[in-house]
Amino acid sequence: MASDAQVPAKRFINLERLVRPALAVLVAAFVLWRLWDVVMVQKAYGGDTWVRFAISGLILGGVYAVIALGYTLVYGILFMINFAHGDVMMLGAFAGYFTLEAFKSTGVLDASLFSGILAVVAAFAVGMGSASLIAVNLERIAYRPLRTAPRLVPLISAIGASLVLQNAAQLMFGAARHTYANPAILDRNAGWQVMISGKPVLVSYTGVLTFVMSILLMVGLYVLVQRTKIGKAMRAVAEDKQAAALMGIDVNRVISSTFVISGALAGAAGVMWGLHMGIIYHYVGFLPGIKAFTAAVLGGIGNIPGAMLGGIALGVMEALGPAVLGLPFQLKDVLAFSILVLVLIFRPTGLLGEVLARKKA
Amino acid sequence: MTVRSSLRAGLSVGLIAILMVLIGITQLSGQLVRGWFGLPSATPGAWLILLLMAGWAGSRAYKQAKATSWGAALAAGAVPGAAAGLLLGALMWGIGSLLANGTDLRQWLAQLSPANVELLTLGLPPLASALVILAALTAAGAAGAALSFASERGQWGAAWAARRQGLGAKVTSVPAIEKFLARPNARQIVLIAGLALLLLLPLGVGQYWNYIIGTIGIYVILGLGLNIIVGMAGLLNLGYGAFFAIGAYTVAILTAPEPHNIGMSYWLALPIAVVVAAIAGILLGIPVLRMRGDYLAIVTLGFAEIIRILLRSDVMTGFTGGPRGIRSVGGPELLGIDLNNETFFTYFILVGIVLAAFIIYRLQNSRVGRAWMAIREDEDVAEAMGVNILTYKLLALAIGVGFAGFGGAIFASRNRFTGPEDFTLQVSINVLCLVIIGGMGSIPGVLMGALVLKGLPEILRQLDDYRMLAFGALLVVMMIVRPEGLWPSARQKNELRVAEEELTAGPGTEVVEA
């Protein structure tokens, strides 16, 4: 057994050193060929279509970024993948849905311009608030008892929590799709018509709202973490939990606050999703959750600007990537995950690098 | 202080009660009770669960308040009961009023059919039903407190406690069982007896149960493989299903008449499938194994999704059959006899499990196994001690996914079909959960986990709608209560228990390892 173990070792080391540069060359060649084919040879799309792709990508990316921020916050403090985060977003979306339905049933929704705006604000408030509540309770029930356990244990607990939330939502709200009742001022097909390459491109109000809100939330979070006392406490706890406790910081309260913020972000993302995409159901949070975690890793886990960048990059890649590379849209998830693998091979700490404590997870 | 906490307990119970009504657990309870006791309606069962919860909250409040008299006990119990009753009553009043108005609530809340709502409102007008609920839950809370009080203070309390003790002792100390367990090789005897039973079982039960046992068996093989990767080498692999798919599709493509009509013999295709899966594992591993644990998780997850999407896609339809999958997958044949029936497969799977278990057992106690343990505990130290990290990680990955390929090959030929939706993320998550719940790093643990994961839903068919909900809750509860799994290896149990003891002992005390 001893000699067997020695010989393969040498071979594998050589293989590894060859693999990375070979991979780099292959990937670069492929991308360049596809780009040339699509842009020069086929001239597949006009300027207006590229703009449509970009708009679609930016909006999706903004939502991914907001969800990714929530992931990255929790990971930075607890070093756990909060698998249930996408489902918190789904529940926030439903909370917003019920708010709008309440407005609609009582006839207030379209009574006036003001009432429409009020409805949207209320939807966000209720969505973010309930998502925060759910996130905090989730932490208290499923994660707090497991804080010292090895890495896999809270992960399984998170998976279990995700299943509970998804199925509870399915049982409560039914398996059918639900349509968001947007007020008339925010009709999903209404917006500005911008002329590009001689054709009108719709920049919808909901799309602009989503993107602007994403940016505002990102900036707001950054300010919160860097400039406020609670943010300082969060950074301290993320850096070294025991030292922070010794300095008098109430670690439990800080962790709860982190989940409040992370939940609020997820809830906002859910309401934005509902307002812009229009259709929600119990499973709507699962894949965006995974994509958002991919985005967070892409940007550098624990890194807030990294999550923002990763989210937007992922959204744009999903929308533009297939068109640019001439691949069918059915393979856009393949593209997204392949890019993740490639980025991690060449830059193992993510695009903007990690911001984590010395502790190795 | 105690009033506030008991109020909070009551509010929590109230919220849980509301959730139960909305999710439909109250009516499930009603149906189950009706079925078990042959009652004419589902109302008693629905109320039973609510009253029990209120009673439990009441008894807890009593214990916290440490009341010393009947009156105080009743009062202590009534508080949380009233709080819960207030919340639930308010909800039912709202629902009742809306229903009276004529709105059909089912467009928003699927469980609130008029029949289900009536279980709780008892056909009374909204306000009256709310008051009834308030009264009932308050009474239940008080009753719970009173029961606790009685059992602790009353004369028959001590006798009841003594009887409970006695019963417990009787069950676990039947002299014959005691003597048997005292034998040094008790465990081995049980295992051998179990194995003997398993060998004779497939002949005795019908095709249907053979199919189910076979499914459990395949998941055991998968679990054993993932156990090597996650449990023994400590690599977090969330995409195990991809290699399951590779094994299944390799056999399918090599033996089915469409799309390629290669017509290879099953006995040749099977080892090829294992080798192909292992190679795929190595190819994935080389660029990826340098990554940190959680990055590895998301990358393996991504890889599983990539495989599934590619198998299903239009682009690959010519090669993999696309969404229609591959039919008429070849089956095992021996000397012209077609062995493609459930009984044979069950035996085949059993043989596979024994083989797998044997391989793992030998690996565990070998140099390789110890290297894996070292890597799992602390990579840096292991490297400093001269362990070649990459080689051993790749070895773990290759062997582990080889098992998956084996399982996939059996899966495809047993179903005579394979398709992309057989290999969703859920499969990977299921295998991971069964390894963790069964007990990481232990072979009987994986068996346990597979039985619970796959066997239980078959037995609990009535709870079909709530199956995944119960499963998720089980995962959370198990992780909190017994994170080492149902049947952990001795090492794992020690690790996790020591960590707990260190935590509760507080700083400055030393914990000696048992």
Added chain:
Amino acid sequence: MKKFQFVLAALLLVGMLVSGCGGGEVECTDEWGCAQIAKGQTVKIAYVGPMTGDYSAFGIDMSRGSEIAVQNKPEIKGFKVELLKEDTQGSPEQGAAVANKLAADPQVVAISGHTFSGSTEAAIPIYEKAGIVMVSASATNPPLTKLGSQVFNRVCFTDDMQADFASKYVFNALGKKSVAVMHDGGAYGKGLADMFAEDITKLGGSVVASEAITPGETDYSAPLAAIAAKKPELIYYGGYSAEAAVLVNQLAGAGMAGIPLFGCDGTYGEDYLSLTGKNSEGSYSTNVPIPASDAFTTFRTTYQSQFGDEQGKLSPFSPHSHDSTAVLLAAIDKVAKVQGGTLVIPRKALAAEVRATKGFQGLTGTLTCSSTGECAAPSVVFMVVQDGKWVEGPGQ
């Protein structure tokens, strides 16, 4: 801990000791064996379809149709008929799993199903081996009857018919010559879309763009933008209503306001209308006409009063599943024999009997099975959304 493990192991081993039932020995000369129903046991017929998941509307609706058929004929020669309802969630994989499960149950005599083509295709070889006859109410994929199967039959139209009629309708009646084709990547949707593309090209039209989407998502603006760039006159979609609704909602945003979406029988229904509101004005779909008859009126009344929903609201196929079950029951009644208290049903004879169905009066029309198992009278009608309701399209 040791005790706990011991008890656990013992419990589980005991739990596994469930043996199948054994029947008494009866004479059976059938090539495929016979189903033997002992006294007190039930004759099991299974309805198989998506009872849960995204497509549960189909499964729930069609299982009800089968239920009514069993209520009309609850006994065969004194033995009670039991309708099992098995869930496949519409996937081929679960179809195979359910088929294996049912094939292993000796009391299962016939299958009303499966419901989705992919799931049916996966199941046919399994039932073929076990000798269990099937009549499907909605598996419309053409190759199913070209597999040479002796057990598979269906009482619905086929997708090559649907694609053929649809392409002619789009090309001639609607006058659209350059179209785009989309589908959801599933067995049914992709099959239909590919056939439509082929047919319309043969007629002289051109497919200017083709994209597959991933079902379950709620944002298809990017693939729609790619399609818009090629300026089609109409989009043909193969798939189900949930995704079709999203597509139709996002058409205007992609710059294709006014371009009609032409769906299939999978996109027809109330679901589609409620999810799309105004956006679906002018979109098309395929429906199956049921000839008016007293039996059908009675069926509708029974359905409404028993289940609370209007017949046809959840899916158009409940009359078909009623007919599939009725055909099976009639055939079983003909070939079943009582031997010494046991009901003996020869399997191959039963399959032959079903295949020989002639002039059977079903709700969907007069059913006569061809030698390959096609039992329906083919006809489809195309519907268009007008003022928020489905009405018959022009020019048919």
